[in-house]
Amino acid sequence: MSIKIGISGYGNLAKGVESAIQQNDDLELVAVFTRRDPASVKIRDPKAGVYPVSDLADFADKIDVLVLCGGSATDLPEQTPEAAKLFNVVDSFDTHARIPEHFANVDAAAKASGKVGIISVGWDPGMFSLLRMISDAVLPEGNHYTFWGRGVSQGHSDAIRRIEGVKDARQYTIPVEASVDQVRAGKNPTFTTRQMHTRECFVVAEEGADQAAIEHEIKTMPNYFADYDTTVHFISQEELDRDHAGLPHGGFVIRSGVNGWNKENQSIIEYNLKLDSNPEFTGSVLAAYARAAYRLNQEGTSGAKTVFDIAPSYLSAKSPEDLRSHLL
């Protein structure tokens, strides 16, 4: 009997979840819920239906886990606690500063309904968090570093698109190679924001737009670009569509710590991701944690969880015996 999955939203991340479900025999996509006109949304899985979000409650007994694929700014803070009243839920909430508040809201709703809500699942937060946490526990004296890229930051691309005169844009986040080398060599450096990453922007300007003004506005934008060495290239829409259509990403978490009675020995742990498709990989992680949410709930667990709270075996379709025999 397969685990019945619903997806809320149908953007890039939701499509990644849909693809991941297809790769897991024990998971079955039942329904996609949308705020758009369902008739206008064409999904790829022929066995699942598309429904308006207002129908969600009708699926309380038809779905084991609802995967929420909305945005972290305004969608998930509302949607995840609301959905946890009816379903086991998994989301990819990634506003780090608001995680404690989001956790508390989901925890209250999920405890009241007897469901499990796993928040902040993906690769960062998610797999990277797991590696930061485990490495910190294993090497308590040391430093950790997170580098992102080379990859497309959708938030930064959106920020550029909001500038007047910009038609389209893609922003790549790029680790500073010399800084990465220092960390990998165990030098435990302290970095400014500028020393860790650079930002490269490919911008399609509207006809007649002031390119110098756009470039200045990008480079001085607070939080997004002002603290980074940023380069801006103006290209045509054709070039953008041809050369920058994908959503690759990746990066690495490095823990550099010491061992030994006199702390004389160094240990360096690195976890590295190279992803052709950021949303598809994130969707794969969400699918594995959807399995975990279902299983935990079947055992009687309820409330909010993060990747820190879930024993790894819950993620796998394989039996504990199989895992011990072949992957331990």
Place this chain on the structure above:
Amino acid sequence: MSIKIGISGYGNLAKGVESAIQQNDDLELVAVFTRRDPASVKIRDPKAGVYPVSDLADFADKIDVLVLCGGSATDLPEQTPEAAKLFNVVDSFDTHARIPEHFANVDAAAKASGKVGIISVGWDPGMFSLLRMISDAVLPEGNHYTFWGRGVSQGHSDAIRRIEGVKDARQYTIPVEASVDQVRAGKNPTFTTRQMHTRECFVVAEEGADQAAIEHEIKTMPNYFADYDTTVHFISQEELDRDHAGLPHGGFVIRSGVNGWNKENQSIIEYNLKLDSNPEFTGSVLAAYARAAYRLNQEGTSGAKTVFDIAPSYLSAKSPEDLRSHLL
């Protein structure tokens, strides 16, 4: 109140555990148990005592977790189930083929005593297993590769030392760079044993020994060397002591998988360790899992566990709130 730890054995691994305990404020070394004359064993922690293994039972109420640092061939199969009758235990059992049997024995003993026994903890098995398992769950369609080195294999060094005419030896396991590059590039190759690793041996021969015969015996030794490209260097004891005194090791687990509705996108996960001291890092992992064993048992859990069965937060001295705020 700190968690009281005992260590059984006092070789390199035990010293690594002793060092790791010193780095964790919530862990306290109480006693080291030895088969040697306790008066002959000098430990570094001035607050702990050294006792004969025959005194173990006297410590049933004085120790929260016993970390077993014996060998996998003959010590741990006996010691871990026996000790689990009295204590929460952690071991680094690494004979992959016998893990199911060892798990069953520890499980029976620990369930009967109401204790927790975590087996096969370290980096492989241990951290590498965790990464293999999680990556397999997240990317179910793909291949995984484990490369070890460059590092000292103590088992292979011992095998050389048993050859007639050999006074001392150190063996390094080295990944084949060209093969690693293929895997990192996502080519999903299939390898023979010889294509993944080479073996380099530094041998001190006894005076008058037949070096050609020793070299031939090493290179043709079944399981250990016959399937590898092996180089043998004869050096003096002084050179061995000067240049090969350390026990560095490391390696990497790579999962190369596909994502996307048509499996058109690739995702590559790599977990990489560079360790100046193999036993000290392994000891650090054992210390973190000793904390987990104690906590799980405090919650009423009993029986055998592996790294797959333990939620990561149990490994950390930090509170769940702290972990969510700073490492998620």
